[in-house]
Amino acid sequence: MTAELVRGQNHPLSQARLEIRIAAGTPVVAGATLGDEHGTVHGVEWVVHPGAPTLPGLEVSRQAAADHRLAVDLGAVPEAVHRVHVLLALPAAGGPVRFGAVAAPVVAVTGLDGTELAGYTITGLDAESAVVALELYRRQGAWKVRAVGQGYAGGLTELLTDQGLPQAHQLANTIHEAVAQGLARAVTPPARTADGDRARQTATPAPGPEQGASATQGASGAVPPQPLSPYGTQPPGTPPQPTTPNGSPASGTSQPASPYGAQGAPAAGGPPPGHTQVPADGSAAQPPAPTAGGPIDYSHPRRQNAAPPPPPPVAPPVQPGQPARPVAGDATGWSMDERLYNQVWGMFEDLARSTAAYRSAVDFADSRMEKELDAALADPRNRIGGQGDAAREAARAKYAQLVEQARAAYDRDLGQLTAESEVVEPALPLAYARWDNPVWHGYRVPFEAPMAVRMGDLHLPECPELRIPMLIRLPLERGLWIDSGAAGSLDGSFLDSHELHRLAMDTAVALAARLLAVHPAGDYTLHVIDPAGSGAQALAPLVSTGVLAAPPAVGAAGVADILARLTERVDLVQMAVRGGAADSLPAGLDTSEQLLIVNDFPHGFDDRAVTQLRYLADEGPSVGVHLMMVADREEASAYGPLLDPLWRSLMRLTPVPDDHLADPWVGHAWTYEPALVPPGSQVVQQVLNQVAEARTKYT
Numbered sequence: 001m002t003a004e005l006v007r008g009q010n011h012p013l014s015q016a017r018l019e020i021r022i023a024a025g026t027p028v029v030a031g032a033t034l035g036d037e038h039g040t041v042h043g044v045e046w047v048v049h050p051g052a053p054t055l056p057g058l059e060v061s062r063q064a065a066a067d068h069r070l071a072v073d074l075g076a077v078p079e080a081v082h083r084v085h086v087l088l089a090l091p092a093a094g095g096p097v098r099f100g101a102v103a104a105p106v107v108a109v110t111g112l113d114g115t116e117l118a119g120y121t122i123t124g125l126d127a128e129s130a131v132v133a134l135e136l137y138r139r140q141g142a143w144k145v146r147a148v149g150q151g152y153a154g155g156l157t158e159l160l161t162d163q164g165l166p167q168a169h170q171l172a173n174t175i176h177e178a179v180a181q182g183l184a185r186a187v188t189p190p191a192r193t194a195d196g197d198r199a200r201q202t203a204t205p206a207p208g209p210e211q212g213a214s215a216t217q218g219a220s221g222a223v224p225p226q227p228l229s230p231y232g233t234q235p236p237g238t239p240p241q242p243t244t245p246n247g248s249p250a251s252g253t254s255q256p257a258s259p260y261g262a263q264g265a266p267a268a269g270g271p272p273p274g275h276t277q278v279p280a281d282g283s284a285a286q287p288p289a290p291t292a293g294g295p296i297d298y299s300h301p302r303r304q305n306a307a308p309p310p311p312p313p314v315a316p317p318v319q320p321g322q323p324a325r326p327v328a329g330d331a332t333g334w335s336m337d338e339r340l341y342n343q344v345w346g347m348f349e350d351l352a353r354s355t356a357a358y359r360s361a362v363d364f365a366d367s368r369m370e371k372e373l374d375a376a377l378a379d380p381r382n383r384i385g386g387q388g389d390a391a392r393e394a395a396r397a398k399y400a401q402l403v404e405q406a407r408a409a410y411d412r413d414l415g416q417l418t419a420e421s422e423v424v425e426p427a428l429p430l431a432y433a434r435w436d437n438p439v440w441h442g443y444r445v446p447f448e449a450p451m452a453v454r455m456g457d458l459h460l461p462e463c464p465e466l467r468i469p470m471l472i473r474l475p476l477e478r479g480l481w482i483d484s485g486a487a488g489s490l491d492g493s494f495l496d497s498h499e500l501h502r503l504a505m506d507t508a509v510a511l512a513a514r515l516l517a518v519h520p521a522g523d524y525t526l527h528v529i530d531p532a533g534s535g536a537q538a539l540a541p542l543v544s545t546g547v548l549a550a551p552p553a554v555g556a557a558g559v560a561d562i563l564a565r566l567t568e569r570v571d572l573v574q575m576a577v578r579g580g581a582a583d584s585l586p587a588g589l590d591t592s593e594q595l596l597i598v599n600d601f602p603h604g605f606d607d608r609a610v611t612q613l614r615y616l617a618d619e620g621p622s623v624g625v626h627l628m629m630v631a632d633r634e635e636a637s638a639y640g641p642l643l644d645p646l647w648r649s650l651m652r653l654t655p656v657p658d659d660h661l662a663d664p665w666v667g668h669a670w671t672y673e674p675a676l677v678p679p680g681s682q683v684v685q686q687v688l689n690q691v692a693e694a695r696t697k698y699t
Contacts, residue, residue, distance in 0.1 A: 005120040005147035013117065013136070013143045016075040017364075019110045020086055020134065022068040025103030026096055028088045029156075029179050030060050030068040033163055035083040040164040044171050046081075047160070051178030053667070056367070058084070059360070062667035063182030064091045069666070071360060074136070074143050076367055083137045085148070085163070088122075089130040089156050092176040099151065100126035107133045109145050120147040129155040180648060186662045187458075187470065187670075188477065326420035328427035337429050341452050341471060344424065344432070347417055348458070348468045349665055354413040355460055356666040361406035369399040414463050421466060428454075431518040432469060435510070435677045435684070443687050445694040449474055449519050455511065455653065458661065458670040470661075470672065472651075474518075475593060476626045479617050481650035482508045485632030495656070497632075503655035504630045505538035507674040508597055510684065511653075512628065514675065515595060516547055517687045521694035525592045527566070528552035529559055531604025535630070545688040547695070549590075559604045563612040566596060566625055570616065573623040593624045601631040602639070610639065614646050 003011045022030055031049035033041045041047060048055045050062045057076035061068050070086065077084065088105055096102050099122075108119040122133055128151025135146045152158040156175060160168035313327045331342035376391030426437070431450035433439050434457075453474055457467040484497075484504035495503070516524050528539060530552040542548055553562045576582045602610065617627050629650065636643055652660060659671040677684050 002116040003118040005118055005145075007124075007147050007149045010144045010146040011118045013074070013109070013145055015111050015117070016073060016143075017112055018072040018074070018117070019112065020068075020070040020072060021108045021110055022070070022088065022105060022133075023108075024066050024088070024105040027064040027066050027091060028068070028105065029064050029091055029175060030070060031087045031089075031175065032058055032060060032070065033085045033087065033160070033165075034058075034077070034081045035085065035163065036080060037082040039083050039085075041160070042164075044165070044167055047165070047171060049171075049175045049178065050182055051174050062178075062662060063186050063664070064179045065664055067665075071356075072136070073364065076364070083135060085132050086134040086136075087130065087156075087159065088133050089159070089175075091179050092155075093180050098125075098127050098129055098153075099131065100128070105131075105133065109134070118145050120149070122149045124149065125151045127153045129153065130159045132159065182662065182667070185652065185660060186664055186667075188472070188664070326416070326423050328423045337432075337450060340424065340428060340432065343420075344428075344469050344471055347420060347424070348663065350413070351417055351460065351463070351466065351468060352663045352665045352668055354410060354417075355462055355668060358406050358410040358462065362403055365399045365402035365406070368402070369395045372398070410462070414466060418466055421468075425469075428469070431514075432471060434675060435681065440683050440687065443517065443690060445521050445690055446518060447520055449523060453514060453518055454675055455480075456675045457673045459673075460668060460670060461659075464671075467673075475621070475624065477621055479621070479627035479629065479650045480511065481647065481652045482511075482628065482630045483633070483652055483654050484630055485634050500655060501534070501630075501632075502538065505535045505599065507653065507655045507676060508599075508628055508630050509538050509542060510675060510677055512542065512595060512597060513684045513688055516691050519593070521691070521697070523592050525549045525590055525594050526597070527562055527594065528597045528599070529562060529604075530599045531555060531559055532600055535599040541685055541688055545685070545692045547688050547692050554604075556604045556606065556609075559609050560606075562596070563609055563616070566594065566616055566620070567612045569594070570619050570623050570625055574619065577623070593626065594620075595626045595628060598627065598629045598631070601629055602636045610643070614643075617646055617649050 005011060022028070029050060031047065034046040034048075034055065035041050044052075046055075048058045048060050050060065050064075053060050053062050056078055057073040059071040061070070072084070086107065088107075090096055090099065099105070104125070105122045106119065107122065109117045111117060120134065122131060125131060131151040132148045135148050137144055137146065152162065154161075156172035157169050160171055165171065313329050329336050329339040329343065331339045331346060333339035333342055372395040373392065376395070377388060425434075428437065428439075429450065430439050430443065430446075431453045433454065451474065452471040455470045455472050458470050459465075459467050482504045484501045512526060516526060526542065526548050527550070528535075528542070528548060530536070530539065531554055533552075533554055535552075536543075539552060543551070553559055572585065576585055596616065598613070601613075605613065613627075616625055620627060627650070633647060653674060654660065654672060655674060657671050657673045659669045661670045661672045662668065663670060
């Protein structure tokens with residue numbers, strides 16, 4: 001039975017291995033401090049936080065999130081520790097600045113099987129930006145939990161100072177910097193709604209010594225709705241909302257000789273026939289106000305379906321005792337694309353949590369073996385002779401048994417996910433499919449934009465053969481950075497700078513071609529900055545097919561011209577939206593989404609151009625101007641920390657496999673592989689030809 005705690009109330013804990021689950025209406029930073037019998041924290045090494053996410057018996061998330069699961073093993077906590085305080089704080093960069101402006105956080109202590117032991121809703125907060133949520137403490141050899149709810153208006157610095165930590169200010173800055181870096185490297189999770197979640201498969205974690213082989217992790221059934229992501233992605237099923245952007249005609253500034261020659265493809269104009277264009281202020285998305293005394297329309301203001309969605313596909317019957325066969329699209333949603341999108345993200349989360357359970361079980365087995373060896377060999381008389389050897393063999397045998405049980409449970413989860421992947425991958429729609437999927441050979445220019453697009457594949461070292469599609473919501477909430485400065489790949493091969501730059505440009509072109517292909521004709525406009533012309537070979541498919549708005553900008557004058565036009569466009573749209581005058585923008589302007597590819601940064605960029613680029617990265621996505629940079633960070637090192645916010649604001653992708661991305665649930669380091677075109681394939685050329693032909697007919 002769950003104990004619903006109020007502030008100051010305590011409750012005994014019957015288990016040593018626990019989860020502390022945190023649900024908040026906004027991304028929060030989660031951490032914990034270890035204190036002695038007086039509650040004093042003796043140093044930074046007694047604090048577990050996103051920059052130092054593990055301590056004996058404790059593990060926290062590596063980033064800010066609205067949903068946290070902290071792993072606690074009270075049996076592995078050092079004997080000197082008598083109190084464990086669970087902390088919550090609002091991130092320093094962006095978002096709310098006080099807990100009084102958000103929903104009350106809910107903290108629950110659960111067993112590994114998901115059974116809730118105690119819950120606490122932290123109410124009464126106002127100006128506080130950090131809070132001690134719970135306290136786990138020893139009392140006469142047993143552990144208890146107490147609801148604390150002590151808030152601090154001075155944030156983490158005041159909280160840590162109150163716990164006796166002399167380096168409180170420096171540690172608080174370290175925590176916030178680690179959170180900022182975590183947000184920069186994390187894959188943004190999708191926002192889930194009650195009608196957009198998939199039925200979760202029950203994960204089978206590695207059994208610990210207290211649970212036995214039948215222990216399971218998490219409750220079966222559907223996962224509760226997840227809060228919105230920290231980047232404000234729209235809920236699945238909500239159609240993308242194009243804005244009414246503004247731009248200015250190209251200036252007549254003379255350009256240096258271009259390696260691309262002339263190109264006559266005009267910029268696209270308004271929406272295609274039959275495509276509804278939503279004004280920048282979103283007014284077209286609002287239902288008409290009901291008249292006095294008239295009927296009230298309770299329908300969803302943006303839902304396109306007039307009737308409830310049909311039920312998802314049903315798995316074929318199986319023999320009793322056999323696992324259910326996976327079915328593509330068995331997640332809920334208002335369309336098959338939405339179901340597959342939710343299903344892919346469900347597989348992503350399943351694999352992340354199953355791997356976390358396996359790694360945790362192996363770590364526990366290792367720490368248990370070390371403790372048993374230390375205890376057996378504490379007596380010097382047992383270190384030599386038969387008793388010492390027997391103790392070593394017994395400890396190693398128990399370790400091998402625990403690891404074998406953990407691997408068996410993990411392999412069962414992997415087998416289920418692999419079978420699901422084998423049926424889902426061939427069924428993916430065009431925007432989610434790899435370039436070698438046959439669906440691309442039947443390509444036709446779509447009439448509406450998809451809800452997401454595939455950026456590549458993700459996998460973990462424990463199961464490299466199981467690839468999870470990396471699906472990113474559209475329109476893009478963050479710019480993309482194709483890092484051309486990595487020195488080597490995970491397979492140990494080292495590439496020279498020229499080869500890496502070529503691969504980076506190939507990756508950028510493949511992603512740009514995919515973004516063009518999945519949007520309706522005239523809904524996506526592509527610009528390129530190539531100051532020195534070094535990307536001419538890679539950009540040839542975009543130039544030769546005429547899908548660019550204009551030839552790639554070269555030289556300092558070309559850089560200044562295109563940045564000035566896009567910056568002006570962002571300024572005008574923002575002013576129109578804020579002033580509620582979206583309909584006052586000139587009627588003949590390009591209303592499509594804009595993507596700017598920047599090659600060889602910072603070559604050709606002066607201080608003004610760098611400032612404009614940072615402005616586009618920060619403000620552009622909200623008004624339909626997106627950025628894709630192909631750059632080596634070291635080449636821009638002369639700017640120092642000035643560009644650090646720019647790099648953090650972009651999602652870093654690599655042209656070779658690299659383990660730099662983190663999942664939003666447990667923070668594993670996932671290996672990313674870009675979505676490249678198979679060698680010798682002409683699929684991109686064929687797709688771009690159809691895009692160019694459709695744009696010509698449209699204009």
